[in-house]
Amino acid sequence: MIPIRLRVNGSEYRRDIEPRLLLVHFLRDACGLTGTHVGCETGICGACTVLVDGSAVKACTLLAVQADGADVTTIEGLASDGHLHPVQEGFWERHGLQCGYCTPGMIMSGVQLLSRNPNPTRPEIAEAIRGNLCRCTGYSHIIDAIEHAAGHPAAGGAR
Amino acid sequence: MTDHANTPYIGRSLKRVEDPRLIKGQATYTDDLRLPGLLHVCFVRSPHAHARVARIDTSAARAIPGVVAVLTGADVNEHCGVVPCAAEIPDLKAPRHTVLAGERVYFVGHPVAVALATDPYIARDAVDAIEVDYDPLPVVVDPQEAVKPGTSLTHPNLGTNIAYTHRVAGGSDIDAAFRRADRVVTARMVHQRLTPMPIEARAVVASYHEGEGTLTIWTSTQVPHLLRTLLPGMIAIAENKLRIISPEVGGGFGAKLNVYAEEALCGHLAMRLRAPVKWIESRRENAAATIHGRDQIGEYEVAVKNDGTILGLKARSIADLGSYCQLLTPAVPTLTGLVLSGCYRIPAIAIEVVGVYTHKMATDAYRGAGRPEATYLIERLMDIIARELGIDRVDLRSRHFPAPSEFPFQTACGVTYDSGNYAGALAKARQLAGWDQLMAERAAARASGRLFGVGVSTYVEICAMGPSKAMPAGGWEWGCVRIEISGKVTAITGVSPHGQGQETSLAQIVADRLGVRIEDVVVLHGDTAVAHYGRDTYGSRGTALGGSALVMSVDKIVAKAKGLAAHLLGASADRVVFAGGRFSAPGVERWLSWAELAGEAFVAKNLPPGFEPGLEASSFFEPENFTYPFGTHIVAVEVDRDTGKVTIEKYVAVDDCGTQINPLLIEGQVQGGIAHSIGQVLFEQTIYDENGQLLTGEFMDYAMPRAGDIPEYVLGSTVTPSPVNPLGVKGVGEAGTIGSTPAIANAVIDALEPLGVRHLDLPLTPERLWRAIQQHTAATV
Numbered sequence: 001m002i003p004i005r006l007r008v009n010g011s012e013y014r015r016d017i018e019p020r021l022l023l024v025h026f027l028r029d030a031c032g033l034t035g036t037h038v039g040c041e042t043g044i045c046g047a048c049t050v051l052v053d054g055s056a057v058k059a060c061t062l063l064a065v066q067a068d069g070a071d072v073t074t075i076e077g078l079a080s081d082g083h084l085h086p087v088q089e090g091f092w093e094r095h096g097l098q099c100g101y102c103t104p105g106m107i108m109s110g111v112q113l114l115s116r117n118p119n120p121t122r123p124e125i126a127e128a129i130r131g132n133l134c135r136c137t138g139y140s141h142i143i144d145a146i147e148h149a150a151g152h153p154a155a156g157g158a159r
Numbered sequence: 160m161t162d163h164a165n166t167p168y169i170g171r172s173l174k175r176v177e178d179p180r181l182i183k184g185q186a187t188y189t190d191d192l193r194l195p196g197l198l199h200v201c202f203v204r205s206p207h208a209h210a211r212v213a214r215i216d217t218s219a220a221r222a223i224p225g226v227v228a229v230l231t232g233a234d235v236n237e238h239c240g241v242v243p244c245a246a247e248i249p250d251l252k253a254p255r256h257t258v259l260a261g262e263r264v265y266f267v268g269h270p271v272a273v274a275l276a277t278d279p280y281i282a283r284d285a286v287d288a289i290e291v292d293y294d295p296l297p298v299v300v301d302p303q304e305a306v307k308p309g310t311s312l313t314h315p316n317l318g319t320n321i322a323y324t325h326r327v328a329g330g331s332d333i334d335a336a337f338r339r340a341d342r343v344v345t346a347r348m349v350h351q352r353l354t355p356m357p358i359e360a361r362a363v364v365a366s367y368h369e370g371e372g373t374l375t376i377w378t379s380t381q382v383p384h385l386l387r388t389l390l391p392g393m394i395a396i397a398e399n400k401l402r403i404i405s406p407e408v409g410g411g412f413g414a415k416l417n418v419y420a421e422e423a424l425c426g427h428l429a430m431r432l433r434a435p436v437k438w439i440e441s442r443r444e445n446a447a448a449t450i451h452g453r454d455q456i457g458e459y460e461v462a463v464k465n466d467g468t469i470l471g472l473k474a475r476s477i478a479d480l481g482s483y484c485q486l487l488t489p490a491v492p493t494l495t496g497l498v499l500s501g502c503y504r505i506p507a508i509a510i511e512v513v514g515v516y517t518h519k520m521a522t523d524a525y526r527g528a529g530r531p532e533a534t535y536l537i538e539r540l541m542d543i544i545a546r547e548l549g550i551d552r553v554d555l556r557s558r559h560f561p562a563p564s565e566f567p568f569q570t571a572c573g574v575t576y577d578s579g580n581y582a583g584a585l586a587k588a589r590q591l592a593g594w595d596q597l598m599a600e601r602a603a604a605r606a607s608g609r610l611f612g613v614g615v616s617t618y619v620e621i622c623a624m625g626p627s628k629a630m631p632a633g634g635w636e637w638g639c640v641r642i643e644i645s646g647k648v649t650a651i652t653g654v655s656p657h658g659q660g661q662e663t664s665l666a667q668i669v670a671d672r673l674g675v676r677i678e679d680v681v682v683l684h685g686d687t688a689v690a691h692y693g694r695d696t697y698g699s700r701g702t703a704l705g706g707s708a709l710v711m712s713v714d715k716i717v718a719k720a721k722g723l724a725a726h727l728l729g730a731s732a733d734r735v736v737f738a739g740g741r742f743s744a745p746g747v748e749r750w751l752s753w754a755e756l757a758g759e760a761f762v763a764k765n766l767p768p769g770f771e772p773g774l775e776a777s778s779f780f781e782p783e784n785f786t787y788p789f790g791t792h793i794v795a796v797e798v799d800r801d802t803g804k805v806t807i808e809k810y811v812a813v814d815d816c817g818t819q820i821n822p823l824l825i826e827g828q829v830q831g832g833i834a835h836s837i838g839q840v841l842f843e844q845t846i847y848d849e850n851g852q853l854l855t856g857e858f859m860d861y862a863m864p865r866a867g868d869i870p871e872y873v874l875g876s877t878v879t880p881s882p883v884n885p886l887g888v889k890g891v892g893e894a895g896t897i898g899s900t901p902a903i904a905n906a907v908i909d910a911l912e913p914l915g916v917r918h919l920d921l922p923l924t925p926e927r928l929w930r931a932i933q934q935h936t937a938a939t940v
Contacts, residue, residue: 020280034191035184037409039358040442044858047358075184088182092174095823098831099658100181101359101409107182126866133858135358135410136658138834138895139866141827 004068008033009077019065023057024048026064027074035075035104039133046132049105050074056112058105058131075104078111086152087111087145096145098136106132110146115156122147168667168677172823175663176677186407189362189379190439197364198227200425200438201282203272203289204448205264208300208518208851209313210293212262212271220274220288225281228432229289231272232259238431239423240393242483245385245631246490251323254314254516256483258393258420258427264293265313265482266520267853268447270420275428275436298851302479302515303456313482313516322480322514325493329508330571336471336507340462344544349920350532352454352479352845353838354861355525359409360445363422364437365429375402376426381411382695383655385486385632386418387687393423396430405685408657412835413524414449415657416697417486446856451845452525454479455492455512455532461540462507467550469559471507474499474536478514481521487528488521489514490631494529494621500570501537502581502619502789503559508571518851524697526835527896530620538616538901542908543918553589556617557582563879567784576619576787577881577889580815584877585617588791588813591875597795597809605913610798610932611808612910616902619789622816622890623881624698626782636700637692638708639777640669640716644761646754648673648680650712651777653693654705655685659828659892661701664820668706668886672713674740675753692779699788699890702820704780707884711778720756720774726767727751727759786881786889790814792833792902798910803929805841805907807870812898815877817889825891826874832895833872838864839896840903844922911935 001016008031015030022041027033027050036059039047043061050059051073078085087110090096097103106129113120113128120128125143134142149155180186217229235258242256260271274285297311304310305320313320337343364377374396380386383403391398408415421438428436440449457476463469478492496510545552560581561568568576597613604611625634637653650669654661662682670677683689694700717737725732728751730744743750756774759765763772795809814829842862846854855861880887900921907923908916914935919927 018280025279028191032193033184034187037188037359038190038439039360040858042442042857042859045358045442075182079183084179084182091182092178095175095827097178097181098660098827099357099359099408099410100177100186101188101357103181104184122871123867126869129866133358133863133865135356135412135835135863136831137827138830138832139864139869140830140872143866 002065004065006067007071009074017064019063021064022060023062023064023067024059027059033074033076037101037104039102044133045102046105046109047102049108049132051108051112056109075107078107085111086149086155087114090145090148094141094144094148096137096142102132102134106134106142110149111156113146114150118156119150167671169671169820171821173663173667173821175660176666177660177662188359188407188409189364189377192364192377194364194366194435196434198275198277198432198434198436199279199282200428200436201274201286202270202444203286203291204444205260205267205269205271207264207293207295208267208298209296210264211296212260212264213292213294215272216290217272220285223281223285223288225277226274226285227277228275229272229285232257232261235259235424235427236261238394239427242420242485243389243392243418244484244486244488246484246487247631248323248325248489251489252317252319253322253484254317258424266518267851268444268520270448273424275432299517300519300847300849300851302477302517305515305517306477306513313518320516322489322516325512327496327510327573329573331507333471333473333507333509337462340470341465342463344461344463344547345459346540346543346918347458348536348539350453350455350535351921352522353452353525353843354446354845354855355412355414355452356861356863357410357412357414360440360442361415361419361421361449362439363425364435365425366435367429367433369433373400373402374426374430375404376422377404377406378422379408379415380405381408381415381655381657381697383685383687384653384693384695386422388632389418390423390426394427403687405655411657412526413452413528413697416524417450442858443856446861447853448520450485450523451481451520452522453532454522455495457536459536459540461544463544463548465548467548467555467558469503469505472499472505474510476512478512479517479519479522480514481519482516483521485521485523488523491522491524491529495533497572497574498530498533498619498621499537500572501534502617504561505571519847526832527893530893530897531900534616534618534620534897535901535904538618538905539918542905553615557585575784577784577883578879579619579787579789580877580879581617581789584789584813584815585791587875587877588793588811591813591873592793592809592811610800610910612796612906612908612912614794614902614904614906614909615791616898616905617791618898619787620894620897621785622699622788623703623782623786623884624700625785633694635779635781636694636704636708637777637779638705638712639775640709640712642716642753642757642774644757646752646757648675649683650680650709651683651690652705652709653690653695654701655693655696656701657696659696659701660821660824661705664702664824665706665709667820669709669713672710673753674738699892703786703884703886703888703890704782706886706888708778708780710885711780712776715776715778716774722767723756723760723770724751782883784883786817786883788814788816788889788891788894790894790898792898794902794906796903796906796910798907798928800932803925803932805923805928810870811873813875813877814891814894814898815879816891816894817879817881818887819876819878820888828891829874829895830872832893833899834864834869835896836899836903837868839900840921840923842922842924
């Protein structure tokens with residue numbers, strides 16, 4: 001067992017873990033943050049996308065020990081003071097989700113995009129979520145949702 | 160609750176009430192459940208398509224600390240019955256389908272043994288440590304070879320690879336039609352195998368409560384009620400001791416419209432080990448051992464006059480069922496026959512479907528289930544006929560439309576279309592597409608040597624499944640409405656939404672009908688202890704049938720409440736007026752709200768004689784017919800001559816799903832359905848090699864559309880209400896997938912028309928198109 005220490009959504013988590021434990025399972029099982037989903041375990045679908053030190057990362061492709069010392073933001077950490085993050089707001093306003101399973105990862109990818117490019121074009125949004133698969137929406141409403149959030153002063157921010 | 164509401168809600172694009180929990184990461188999917196003492200389940204699955212299981216050695220796995228049990232077919236099969244098939248096909252030959260393999264395995268992914276451990280990683284370790292010796296046997300992969308006499312058998316004990324032959328002849332004499340024809344247009348088409356791939360794979364948690372003798376199974380399913388009906392026959396628990404909960408479900412598309420071996424086995428394991436168990440399907444398992452869709456090969460003949468009049472259609476198809484019959488496996492190809500005539504007046508039809516076993520995963524109902532195949536065939540055929548006869552393809556279609564006044568319209572396929580205005584949808588789509596300008600663009604592009612094509616499909620499909628006489632387990636739907644003592648409204652539906660947004664759309668229906676604020680309505684579903692009866696979600700039935708059952712219940716409550724209002728207002732019941740959530744009577748100054756009536760009804764101190772306390776009603780809605788949504792999709796594409804890559808330049812869809820409850824959600828359903836079609840036409844194909852090895856077992860190998868592959872849509876609609884339910888709703892969950900596939904395919908083939916390409920099978924990958932371009936360019940040089 002290896003001791004690690006992570007900051008997740010502003011709280012510190014110290015755990016002794018097996019070196020083979022994936023970050024996504026650490027978040028879901030050790031931290032109890034089940035909003036981050038597992039869709040493939042091969043880094044293709046992006047359902048497990050979280051922010052690690054501000055960068056969108058597929059948490060099924062990282063061992064938890066590799067994230068030792070990192071600052072992680074998950075979907076549970078996006079809303080603040082009872083207010084939805086603008087990207088979450090956009091997904092609600094523009095029907096950017098159906099079953100909701102890919103949604104947390106999609107939202108995290110959207111947050112990262114807007115932190116780097118506050119006013120992306122629709123093709124730029126499509127490119128930015130190329131690593132996230134959705135089987136329900138056909139993507140068009142997801143692009144609408146991120147476009148809706150773009151331009152909001154807090155759109156790219158996450159803790 | 161206020162006494163009046165901001166109605167009507169029906170017809171408004173309201174945001175979904177289910178979204179906040181989903182966008183905040185607070186929803187509970189099956190894998191999010193945390194039960195104390197949980198054991199994790201992992202399966203050993205066959206790497207062979209057909210083999211004898213010579214030996215299974217579990218000793219090393221059992222020795223791993225944390226491993227609680229390792230079991231094989233010999234241990235569990237006698238306790239778990241057989242995986243059920245509900246399809247009613249006469250003379251169906253079906254293999255016995257046990258939950259784990261017996262002495263043979265029949266497809267890659269066939270479960271052979273199961274390990275349970277205290278930790279999911281240890282359960283995987285255990286699976287890795289189980290040794291299985293297989294003796295490979297001859298593999299059957301090609302369904303066309305499989306029907307020939309003397310070939311290897313998928314299931315030797317059945318004596319044949321043919322599961323059934325289904326023949327339907329309808330309308331006038333087919334032979335006479337072909338004798339009268341000026342010519343016969345023929346085509347052979349392949350509808351490739353597809354993998355549904357919901358982003359949440361399957362997942363099951365089962366917990367046995369020994370004291371009560373009850374079993375609760377949480378499962379990522381579309382059909383909790385069908386499971387409650389069918390699992391008791393497998394695992395020796397009474398129906399009334401079994402509770403099925405489908406919590407948040409991460410997509411279905413038909414893949415979760417089934418009773419799976421793993422669901423039954425997890426229930427058995429929880430009872431056997433007296434411990435809660437959890438199985439989370441991996442993506443690789445999902446690709447190999449969750450149902451596939453489509454997979455038909457057909458030969459088609461159309462009898463036509465030189466002026467384009469269609470006299471008759473003959474279809475012969477082979478459907479690759481895979482190795483087992485899952486819930487509806489053999490029925491799905493027969494659905495193709497029900498709408499094979501499409502939107503058209505085709506007087507004579509003869510269909511033969513041969514269902515064939517091969518060493519693959521079972522096919523079953525994937526989004527559209529039989530109708531996409533039919534629509535693709537007839538819409539490709541219309542283009543082929545138009546081209547062979549030199550007739551405009553749009554004229555050919557519209558000439559064969561029944562007029563709106565001819566509905567209900569009886570087809571030669573034996574069904575009765577409820578209502579329709581096919582010319583109306585076509586006209587609107589042409590207008591939205593700017594048809595004449597699009598044709599001019601095509602002419603200009605072709606003149607400059609570009610491969611630019613325009614495709615059309617005018618489709619009709621079957622929804623709101625369905626009348627009980629046509630459904631194996633009954634096709635009614637159940638709903639219950641209760642005005643709580645506080646005046647809040649609880650609506651319970653027997654349908655099981657998993658992304659369709661019916662917590663919102665059904666609340667819109669109930670709030671309007673009761674005249675209450677939508678914020679005061681809660682819709683419950685997906686738990687057989689809460690929604691006692693139901694026939695669940697598939698076949699685009701949720702809003703049409705689930706909504707109608709709620710309407711019936713509301714109407715019963717209103718009628719009852721009028722009696723109470725009359726008593727309290729001192730008026731006669733026939734003079735009580737209900738409008739906008741208020742009960743009043745002429746000449747009486749005061750009026751009563753639902754909250755006031757509910758308070759009186761439940762406290763029950765001042766009720767009229769014989770009045771039963773409470774304000775609650777439940778109803779079974781039995782539809783008299785299916786519904787038949789329709790529409791027109793128009794697509795423009797450009798094919799890159801050098802690479803074969805297709806770019807969708809324009810996408811116009813006009814869909815008529817009857818009365819619209821929430822246009823925003825309808826738009827979402829249509830767009831999502833079109834994306835499945837884009838996948839089917841351009842990228843997707845489930846591939847087994849000649850040894851029955853699955854080559855598309857991951858997202859890496861199975862190419863689904865990504866955001867950049869999607870065009871900007873122009874969506875429109877017409878509204879032709881259905882006469883077969885009180886809402887006029889037809890359904891829309893599968894329409895996109897049904898109308899879209901042929902429209903895109905027709906556009907691509909149209910783009911290649913100048914090269915002389917008549918037909919290409921799907922998927923139209925860059926490689927396939929590039930080869931066709933090379934071949935035809937060489938031929939024309």
